[in-house]
Amino acid sequence: MEPHIIALDQGTTSSRAIIFNRGGGIVSMAQYPFEQIFPQSGWVEHDPQAIFATEKKALAEAFSLSGLKRTDIAAIGISNQRETTIVWERATGRPIYNAIVWQCRRTAKLCEELAERGLDDPIREKTGLLIDAYFSGTKIAWILDQVPGARERAERGELLFGTVESWLIWNLTGGVHVTDVSNASRTMLMNIHTLSWDEELCRELRVPMAMLPRIVPNSMEYGRIAPGVPGLEGLAGVPICGSAGDQQAALLGQGCIRPGESKNTYGTGCFTMMNTGSTISRSTHGLLSCVGWQIGDRVNYCLEGSVFNAGSTIQWLRDELGLISSAADSEALALSVPDNGGVYLVSAFTGLGAPHWDMYARGVMTGLTRGSTRAHIVRAALEGIAYQVRDMIVAMEQDAGAEMPILKVDGGASVNRFLMQFQSDILQKPIDRPAMVETTALGAAFLAGLAVGVWDSIDDITALRSGAALFTPEMDAAAAEKLCAGWSRAVSRSLKWEQN
Ligand code: ADP
Numbered sequence: 329m330e331p332h333i334i335a336l337d338q339g340t341t342s343s344r345a346i347i348f349n350r351g352g353g354i355v356s357m358a359q360y361p362f363e364q365i366f367p368q369s370g371w372v373e374h375d376p377q378a379i380f381a382t383e384k385k386a387l388a389e390a391f392s393l394s395g396l397k398r399t400d401i402a403a404i405g406i407s408n409q410r411e412t413t414i415v416w417e418r419a420t421g422r423p424i425y426n427a428i429v430w431q432c433r434r435t436a437k438l439c440e441e442l443a444e445r446g447l448d449d450p451i452r453e454k455t456g457l458l459i460d461a462y463f464s465g466t467k468i469a470w471i472l473d474q475v476p477g478a479r480e481r482a483e484r485g486e487l488l489f490g491t492v493e494s495w496l497i498w499n500l501t502g503g504v505h506v507t508d509v510s511n512a513s514r515t516m517l518m519n520i521h522t523l524s525w526d527e528e529l530c531r532e533l534r535v536p537m538a539m540l541p542r543i544v545p546n547s548m549e550y551g552r553i554a555p556g557v558p559g560l561e562g563l564a565g566v567p568i569c570g571s572a573g574d575q576q577a578a579l580l581g582q583g584c585i586r587p588g589e590s591k592n593t594y595g596t597g598c599f600t601m602m603n604t605g606s607t608i609s610r611s612t613h614g615l616l617s618c619v620g621w622q623i624g625d626r627v628n629y630c631l632e633g634s635v636f637n638a639g640s641t642i643q644w645l646r647d648e649l650g651l652i653s654s655a656a657d658s659e660a661l662a663l664s665v666p667d668n669g670g671v672y673l674v675s676a677f678t679g680l681g682a683p684h685w686d687m688y689a690r691g692v693m694t695g696l697t698r699g700s701t702r703a704h705i706v707r708a709a710l711e712g713i714a715y716q717v718r719d720m721i722v723a724m725e726q727d728a729g730a731e732m733p734i735l736k737v738d739g740g741a742s743v744n745r746f747l748m749q750f751q752s753d754i755l756q757k758p759i760d761r762p763a764m765v766e767t768t769a770l771g772a773a774f775l776a777g778l779a780v781g782v783w784d785s786i787d788d789i790t791a792l793r794s795g796a797a798l799f800t801p802e803m804d805a806a807a808a809e810k811l812c813a814g815w816s817r818a819v820s821r822s823l824k825w826e827q828n
Pocket of ligand 1: 641
């Protein structure tokens with residue numbers, strides 16, 4: 329029997345497990361959602377035990393559905409929601425607080441204090457990140473401040489920190505405490521030059537180093553499924569050999585292994601990542617630098633940017649405005665008019681990210697006339713997603729000093745052909761959408777398979793990915809420029825709108 333790899337794709341709203349064969353084909357999969365906890369406005373938590381329980385259930389079910397034997401499984405790889413922070417007791421494995429999710433804004437004030445203390449530059453220089461509540465560092469500090477006695481216990485080495493891959497590995501192996509370098513690069517505590525925890529930053533953020541996991545490369549054996557894990561008896565002894573944050577795993581799963589190669593994921597928001605090879609690109613446009621992956625001694629860096637509201641804009645058209653009855657309707661409606669009729673929609677509902685970075689920007693619709701129709705507005709919403717992605721990619725190319733030859737895409741909204749064609753038109757670049765869209769899971773599986781010799785070298789990933797649709801520019805460059813100029817004017821109206 330050929331070897332198979334299991335990917336655990338631990339996401340923000342559900343835990344999934346997918347079994348891949350050597351050709352990158354999906355043999356079976358299972359998925360379980362879990363509860364989103366919103367204790368206050370702007371706060372988001374998960375129950376760490378629910379994360380583990382649903383992931384375990386998905387793993388057992390995918391294995392059972394596959395009809396494979398234990399010996400057919402060569403390894404397990406993990407991809408995870410990044411930055412989400414868990415602190416647990418070393419002795420019992422019990423979390424001392426819920427997982428604080430990446431989206432949670434509760435430490436915004438703490439971040440302002442760090443900035444006031446002049447830490448902007450050192451943090452950017454050492455970690456490649458901008459000070460933000462998004463990253464794990466201040467979330468750890470918050471838990472240690474709020475749970476009585478936690479800081480002292482952490483200093484004594486009684487408490488452990490981990491992002492979700494670390495939590496899963498600990499539980500699956502019965503006590504291995506590691507984090508992969510791609511996840512560590514999102515904590516605001518790791519120096520991306522040395523790939524080690526930074527003493528000064530840990531001191532500034534008041535995080536005791538005794539609680540931090542060992543940082544490990546993305547492709548190697550971390551440990552094996554322990555015999556005593558309830559529900560996983562049939563998988564005891566299977567090695568866990570790969571791990572990466574979800575966006576990095578997707579970059580790899582899309583086969584973006586050379587500098588300049590990039591992917592964009594069109595989900596609720598958009599996440600764009602560009603491979604910058606062994607170079608840490610310094611962004612002057614507010615993009616983030618982080619580790620893509622480390623395989624052996626070779627480290628691959630990347631630039632990352634995000635559009636806060638992408639697919640969520642389509643949900644808004646559906647749920648709040650009632651202009652469409654399903655997200656899929658947006659495509660036909662946009663195509664029912666020859667152009668946007670001069671209408672632009674800037675979906676800056678929660679501000680604008682790179683390259684504008686304006687937390688006070690708010691959504692605007694411009695260019696309305698008595699002739700503007702529902703179709704124009706829906707089209708403007710889809711086009712607005714594509715313009716935001718373009719703005720970010722232009723910034724990325726400038727930061728990286730490299731042209732992006734082609735953009736690889738995935739995510740729920742990438743099924744929209746109008747959106748993909750328009751993206752290609754205004755970027756004046758080809759867009760490549762793969763046949764198998766589970767790129768995150770494929771990336772995680774690949775890292776694990778590489779460690780156990782199922783695949784020989786990183787180049788093999790390109791053979792596992794097959795393009796299903798290629799969108800090439802149909803609009804001439806001058807027309808694209810003209811549209812983009814209109815977009816820039818619309819964006820200028822949205823900036824600094826909120827005055828508080
Ligand atoms: P996430 O992983 O962020 O939850 P998904 O990758 O599952 O997101 O994508 C879901 C998003 O894609 C939703 O916001 C939805 O509005 C959008 N979406 C789904 N189908 C379409 C479509 N055909 N056209 C435009 N947007 C779509």
